[in-house]
Amino acid sequence: MVCKPLLVFDLDGTLVDSNAACVAILRAMLQARSSAHMIDERSARRYMSRGGREMVRALLGDACIDPDEDLREFRARYADHTTSRETLFPGVESGLQQLAEAGFAMAICSNKPQTLCEKVLHDTGLAVHFGTVVGGRADLRPKPETDLLDCVLSAHQLARGEGVFIGDSEIDHAVASAAGMPFHFLTWGYAEAGWSPPEGTVHHSFETLVSALSE
Template sequence: MAKRLHDLIFDLDGTLVDSCGICVDILSQMLAERGSDHRIDALSARPYMSHGGQRMVSALLGPACGDPAAELADFRARYAQRPTDPASLFAGVVENLTLLADAGHRLAICSNKPQNLCDKVLADTGLGALFPVVVGGGPKLRAKPHPDLLDETLRQLGSDPADCIFIGDSELDHQVAQARGIPFLFLTYGYADPSYQPDPASSHDHFTGMAGALLELTRGRRARRA
């Protein structure tokens, strides 16, 4: 029996969608409402995007931050009410995800972002139909780099790690992929820590180039079957 194509597991923020802008907008609104003169911008906020929700909110609210857990809850409630602009998708995401799905790959999301916000972002940007499996953060699943979210993604896919490829934008994604022995492809434009040193052979500066490499792999496998 012919081996099926790899299942492709994607991180969401920093990999498919640039969420920095909407995060800055929401936090700036929170600052304005409390009369704070503390200011943030997308450039200074970007390094905090992969630090986890509570650390990000605390750091960016700065001296105006109250109880971190309450601030995060407020932030997420506002996020759930704000549409995600499809223009925040990184270049090449829509067309190349479609090509990968049409080629026969199953696509999944594995993200630290809360489940309800993952679902909302995918619906707002028109990507939802491309992903039969979407696993986001929840009370019973520890955040990356713990493997809980990836294990749940594999469970819902009914897939073995050897049959998957993980695509992400940070050292956390790489660590969780390594924990389960899944090949990792790194997108350089996301939210990785500046100290992270990825393997150049598995790194891509553009989503289109990464997808093209996967499609070449797909064509090569089909040619070998023939």
Template sequence: MIRHVIFDLDGTLVDSCRACMTIVEQMLADRGVPRRLDERRARTLISRGGKPLVRGLMGDACLDADADLAEFRSRYADSRTPETDLYPQVRQGLEQLVQAGLSLAICTNKPQNLCDAVLRDTGIAPLFDCVVGGREGLRAKPEPDLLGLALDRLGASASQCLFVGDSEVDHEVAHALAMPFLFAAWGYAQEGWNPHPSPRFATFGDVTRAIIALLEPEDARRYG
């Protein structure tokens, strides 16, 4: 029986694309190379991780990827994430899942301190029993380290969980641990990608209704 729902963060619960673009545009302007970034390209880079995102958006202005990533993360930590960056129906949907008796968790490659800040700023932190962000010593998704840590902290098996994510990376890590996967089609996946046979959802409200329906006696394996 499903007892826990684990969510990715960026592209699943929060649309962080504009915030990331603004920070990189500020970095470029400070270096004397002001540039308007392409949002479509930014969206394809976000799920690949911080370094590919910064390097991809900065282009030839990125001379030291590690230093530029550190600067990007420092600026991100100094910013605030408005509640309006939550995707539509996210807060209401999460509250409904908690009221239905489910335990909620986050598993994201976003560094733990930035993840905690985003959840706090948007006001949804109290809804989660477990928050696992990127950290030293554990490999990023799609490697199974972070999702495995989330399972350990929840005291759960993969069969007791659903993973809701928006990208190929999320699908791959869920598949590696044999965890049922629900595809958030509003996020940052490559255009046209579809994780068949996992179901595709157009809105967070659709995801919420599907999960609540699973609490009735029903076979969750169709979400594999």
């Protein structure tokens, strides 16, 4: 019997489109500050993979008071936000079910804070598929450093180079490359327009990802 590799997924931009939720929360912060600053939802996508502090600073613009304090407020508001299943990218829900039924173990490796990762997975019904969830933590450096990914691999008693990483951005590719892991790139996420990984497999639908992993 062939042992199936661990599938390590990024979360935002890979499984869940969090752009609209982030923009809505930031718009509410602007309204509370009586700011006339506007956030364009489409233009905001480019900031979704750059880290919370940079996203908040850039999108709040002149209404940003202090990036660290504003990020804390943003995350507190996010904790009260319910993530709809409708924010799942097409094919994700059924595709993960197929992979689970095929016997794959799956994990999450995300820069999103741990508690928010767990909440989003619970809200969207995806939590059942992931035995290991490693999100942003104070004692671990964010991707593209390998701390979070090393934590995932350690939980499964795996070494670097084992498993497969699935993500949507340059950061995901960088961490997979640093860990010597095969990389599958999903084109609908938050990478810079036109970017493609120098090595790895590119997918334009979740269905093709599932097919490739199942071969």
